[in-house]
Amino acid sequence: MSTARFDVAAYVRQPSGPMRETLTGLGAALPADLADALRYVQRRAQGTGSWLARVLVTATHKDARITAFLSTWAYEAHWFGDALAALAGAGPVPAIRRGIAATVRDRFGPLWEAVVANLHGRALTGVQMTERLVDAWIVDAMLERAQHLAPAAVAADLARIREGIARQAHFFAETASEALMGSRAARVLARRRLARRAWPIGAEREPVAATADAIRTLFGPDASWADGIDARIDALPGLAGLHIARRTSRKPGRRPVRTPLRSVRTRHAAPVPDGKDEAR
Numbered sequence: 001m002s003t004a005r006f007d008v009a010a011y012v013r014q015p016s017g018p019m020r021e022t023l024t025g026l027g028a029a030l031p032a033d034l035a036d037a038l039r040y041v042q043r044r045a046q047g048t049g050s051w052l053a054r055v056l057v058t059a060t061h062k063d064a065r066i067t068a069f070l071s072t073w074a075y076e077a078h079w080f081g082d083a084l085a086a087l088a089g090a091g092p093v094p095a096i097r098r099g100i101a102a103t104v105r106d107r108f109g110p111l112w113e114a115v116v117a118n119l120h121g122r123a124l125t126g127v128q129m130t131e132r133l134v135d136a137w138i139v140d141a142m143l144e145r146a147q148h149l150a151p152a153a154v155a156a157d158l159a160r161i162r163e164g165i166a167r168q169a170h171f172f173a174e175t176a177s178e179a180l181m182g183s184r185a186a187r188v189l190a191r192r193r194l195a196r197r198a199w200p201i202g203a204e205r206e207p208v209a210a211t212a213d214a215i216r217t218l219f220g221p222d223a224s225w226a227d228g229i230d231a232r233i234d235a236l237p238g239l240a241g242l243h244i245a246r247r248t249s250r251k252p253g254r255r256p257v258r259t260p261l262r263s264v265r266t267r268h269a270a271p272v273p274d275g276k277d278e279a280r
Contacts, residue, residue: 006171008069016076016164019083025154026086033217034149038088040206040214041142044135045081047202048074051131060125069171076168080161087154094210126179126186127193130236133172134194134244135201137232140165141225141245142200145218180237187238194239198255199248211253223249 020026030038052074061067143162147155179186198204203211219225226245234240247256 006069006174008065008171011167011171012068012072015072016079018079019157019160020086023083023086023157025151025157028087028151028154030088030150030154033213034146035088035091037142037214037217038084038146039091039093040210041139041146042081042084042088043093043206044139044200044202045077045084047205048077050205051201055128058124058128059122060128063125066125066129066175073168073171076164080164083157083161087157094207123179123183123185123189126176126183127190129172129176129179130190130194130239131197131201133169133176133236134229134233135199136165136169136172137229138200138245138248140169141229142214142218145225149218177236180239184238191239191242194233194244195242195256198253199244203253204255206253208253215249215252219249225249 052070055061055070140162143158143165147158147162150158180190198211223246226249229245230243233242233244
C-alpha cells in the first residue's frame with residue numbers, strides 16, 4: 001500500500017459516477033446464482049444510509065476531512081450499486097429481515113450510537129473507519145471471485161468497480177490505522193464491535209439464506225479468501241485473532257453468540273504501544 005497520504009480534495013473533485021453507458025458487459029448472460037450474488041453485493045453498496053445515519057450523530061461528522069470523504073464515498077457506492085444492478089439484471093429482492101430485534105435496531109440505532117459516542121468520544125471514529133475498511137475487503141473479495149466466474153466483458157466492468165473500492169479502502173485503512181494506533185479505547189471498542197456484527201455490513205438486514213447463498217455461490221468450499229482477509233485484520237493495531245472472515249465463511253449472515261466483553265485471550269493479548277492516547 002502506498003505511504004502517500006490520501007488526497008481527499010482530489011477524491012472529491014473526481015469521483016466515480018454513473019457507469020451504465022460505459023459498461024461492456026451490459027446484457028451478457030449470467031448464471032442465475034451469480035446474478036443473485038451480484039444483486040446481493042449491489043444491495044450492500046446501495047444500503048449505506050442506515051450506517052451513515054449513525055455516523056451523523058457522533059463526533060465523526062465534526063471531522064471535515066472524514067465528512068468530505070464520506071459524502072463522496074456514499075455517492076460512489078450508489079453508482080457502483082447501480083452498475084451491479086445493470087449487470088445482474090432484474091431479479092427477486094429478498095424481504096428485509098424484520099422482527100422485534102430488527103425493529104428496535106432500526107428505530108433506536110442512531111440514539112444508541114449517540115450514547116456510545118458520548119461515552120467513547122473520538123475513539124468511535126476509529127471504530128467506524130475500521131468497520132468500513134473490513135467491509136471493503138470483504139466486498140472486494142466477493143467481486144474478485146465474481147470476476148473469475150463471469151464472462152470477460154462483465155469481468156472487465158467488475159474490475160473497474162474494484163478499482164474504485166480499492167481507492168476508498170486506501171482512505172479507510174489510513175484513517176483506521178492512525179486511530180487504532182493512537183487510542184487504546186479505539187482498539188478495545190473496535191475488537192468488541194467487529195466481533196459482534198454480521199458481515200458484510202448490512203447482512204443483518206437480509207435473510208440469512210441470502211448471505212449464505214451469495215457466499216456459497218462465489219467461494220464454494222474454499223475458505224482461503226477468509227484467511228487472507230483475517231491476516232489483514234490481524235495486522236491492524238490491536239485487532240489480531242478476531243477471525244471475522246473465517247466466521248463469516250462458516251456461518252454467513254449470522255451474528256456470533258454474545259460472549260463476555262473481554263475474553264481471556266483479549267485480556268492477555270500483547271499490548272500495542274499507545275503513543276498519545278486520544279481517549280485520555
